[in-house]
Amino acid sequence: MISFDGFIMNEKSPIYMQIIQYIKRGIASGAIKNQEEIPSRRVLASLLGVNPNTVQKAYHMLEEEGLIESRSGAKSCIAVDEALVEQIRAKLIENDATAAVNLMKQLGITKAEAIRLIEKLWE
Amino acid sequence: MISFDGFIMNEKSPIYMQIIQYIKRGIASGAIKNQEEIPSRRVLASLLGVNPNTVQKAYHMLEEEGLIESRSGAKSCIAVDEALVEQIRAKLIENDATAAVNLMKQLGITKAEAIRLIEKLWE
Amino acid sequence: MISFDGFIMNEKSPIYMQIIQYIKRGIASGAIKNQEEIPSRRVLASLLGVNPNTVQKAYHMLEEEGLIESRSGAKSCIAVDEALVEQIRAKLIENDATAAVNLMKQLGITKAEAIRLIEKLWE
Amino acid sequence: MISFDGFIMNEKSPIYMQIIQYIKRGIASGAIKNQEEIPSRRVLASLLGVNPNTVQKAYHMLEEEGLIESRSGAKSCIAVDEALVEQIRAKLIENDATAAVNLMKQLGITKAEAIRLIEKLWE
DNA sequence: GTGGTCTAGACCACC
DNA sequence: GTGGTCTAGACCACG
Numbered sequence: 001m002i003s004f005d006g007f008i009m010n011e012k013s014p015i016y017m018q019i020i021q022y023i024k025r026g027i028a029s030g031a032i033k034n035q036e037e038i039p040s041r042r043v044l045a046s047l048l049g050v051n052p053n054t055v056q057k058a059y060h061m062l063e064e065e066g067l068i069e070s071r072s073g074a075k076s077c078i079a080v081d082e083a084l085v086e087q088i089r090a091k092l093i094e095n096d097a098t099a100a101v102n103l104m105k106q107l108g109i110t111k112a113e114a115i116r117l118i119e120k121l122w123e
Numbered sequence: 124m125i126s127f128d129g130f131i132m133n134e135k136s137p138i139y140m141q142i143i144q145y146i147k148r149g150i151a152s153g154a155i156k157n158q159e160e161i162p163s164r165r166v167l168a169s170l171l172g173v174n175p176n177t178v179q180k181a182y183h184m185l186e187e188e189g190l191i192e193s194r195s196g197a198k199s200c201i202a203v204d205e206a207l208v209e210q211i212r213a214k215l216i217e218n219d220a221t222a223a224v225n226l227m228k229q230l231g232i233t234k235a236e237a238i239r240l241i242e243k244l245w246e
Numbered sequence: 247m248i249s250f251d252g253f254i255m256n257e258k259s260p261i262y263m264q265i266i267q268y269i270k271r272g273i274a275s276g277a278i279k280n281q282e283e284i285p286s287r288r289v290l291a292s293l294l295g296v297n298p299n300t301v302q303k304a305y306h307m308l309e310e311e312g313l314i315e316s317r318s319g320a321k322s323c324i325a326v327d328e329a330l331v332e333q334i335r336a337k338l339i340e341n342d343a344t345a346a347v348n349l350m351k352q353l354g355i356t357k358a359e360a361i362r363l364i365e366k367l368w369e
Numbered sequence: 370m371i372s373f374d375g376f377i378m379n380e381k382s383p384i385y386m387q388i389i390q391y392i393k394r395g396i397a398s399g400a401i402k403n404q405e406e407i408p409s410r411r412v413l414a415s416l417l418g419v420n421p422n423t424v425q426k427a428y429h430m431l432e433e434e435g436l437i438e439s440r441s442g443a444k445s446c447i448a449v450d451e452a453l454v455e456q457i458r459a460k461l462i463e464n465d466a467t468a469a470v471n472l473m474k475q476l477g478i479t480k481a482e483a484i485r486l487i488e489k490l491w492e
Numbered sequence: 493g494t495g496g497t498c499t500a501g502a503c504c505a506c507c
Numbered sequence: 508g509t510g511g512t513c514t515a516g517a518c519c520a521c522g
Contacts, residue, residue: 042494093240097244107215259382338476354458421500
């Protein structure tokens with residue numbers, strides 16, 4: 001069963017999108033494995049303090065992307081293969097790095113300073 | 124006159140909020156100086172390809188926060204105390220970089236790969 | 247034993263409601279007679295390809311309306327007074343036919359076309 | 370502007386579906402013409418006493434079927450050509466007639482009686 | 493208990 | 508004012 005312990009909700013983006021991102025990151029990082037069970041709408045909704053429909057929307061979109069399999073009355077589970085995992089991971093990494101670069105550029109930092117900062121923070 | 128060259132719009136948050144964030148970050152980075160002029164609603168709206176009302180909303184909220192003031196029809200930007208600006212800037216940079224580092228670590232990327240990625244994306 | 251041969255399921259209303267309507271119409275038409283036996287939940291469920299609980303819900307509501315009664319484990323169907331049944335039937339037929347006529351008139355079909363269509367669809 | 374004077378809401382099917390049916394029937398019967406303006410979400414919602422979102426759902430599905438054109442900030446209007454109108458009309462007529470035939474069959478009426486009834490009710 | 497759908501209200505961007 | 512989206516709560520069919 002997927003754990004949502006590390007999930008932190010912010011107000012910047014839609015909740016259902018944050019759930020999608022959390023699960024995608026989990027899959028990309030290997031923390032969430034194929035055929036792993038996901039919490040039901042109600043369980044996750046009460047865990048996050050949101051409406052079950054918000055969770056439903058996230059799950060539905062993940063299902064449309066082929067990352068989840070749902071069967072009415074049964075538990076839903078993750079359905080990804082290795083190639084898909086790698087594809088998702090590559091896309092997420094590029095997005096994260098691009099966003100960070102843009103923010104730092106905007107704050108007037110130089111490339112050299114940025115790299116030094118990354119090196120320092122990595123430890 | 125404030126430049127909006129580095130402004131990149133996303134669809135995740137309201138546009139007026141993105142404009143506010145951009146100006147706040149500009150002040151923090153020192154790119155926007157005290158008493159510097161800001162584009163009129165119409166000019167910025169046509170520059171960003173959005174509705175003048177959207178720009179108006181952003182300016183109005185900045186005005187309420189005391190970061191902008193009207194002066195005989197034209198608007199100008201008020202920067203806060205220099206030392207404070209630098210302090211805020213350092214904090215923002217560290218936050219951004221830390222967030223990026225954490226996200227990339229979570230996806231299982233190595234430090235060397237991360238730095239190579241940053242260099243490539245910086246142009 | 248009540249026959250469900252003519253039962254056609256649609257997706258517009260709840261299944262249990264369709265079962266209730268079918269039995270009520272059967273009583274009105276005289277196709278279902280007083281004290282006639284109804285299929286058990288399981289038999290009807292497998293016949294219609296639905297969940298036994300769905301049939302159970304329909305039977306329960308019919309029982310509350312006094313149209314069905316339990317008798318030593320088996321269920322039987324209670325028809326109301328003969329004259330009343332005929333009266334209800336005439337009214338239902340007229341309603342159905344009037345509704346169909348109005349809909350088709352509204353769509354600009356001629357009487358002759360309508361009759362030809364009915365003949366064709368009747369088989 | 371499309372009139373909803375003759376619209377009567379029932380509880381048997383979803384409200385948004387009834388709105389769709391009403392508009393489709395209007396198009397099929399010629400009562401609603403191409404390029405005709407449709408009421409805004411709010412106007413129709415307050416007219417029918419339902420939530421604007423329910424109207425929105427109906428309009429959205431009609432748009433997906435290519436029967437409506439929406440432009441943000443502007444009025445929406447009907448967008449159908451002759452061939453499409455005839456296609457919709459044929460489909461609706463068949464559905465209505467089939468439903469009527471099934472209901473009457475279920476009430477134990479004969480084909481001859483049904484046709485006599487239709488003829489009588491048509492006047 | 494499970495997932496699926498309908499209705500509702502508030503907020504957003506745009507004209 | 509317009510259409511579009513997010514969140515919410517209730518109900519349904521099914522196991």
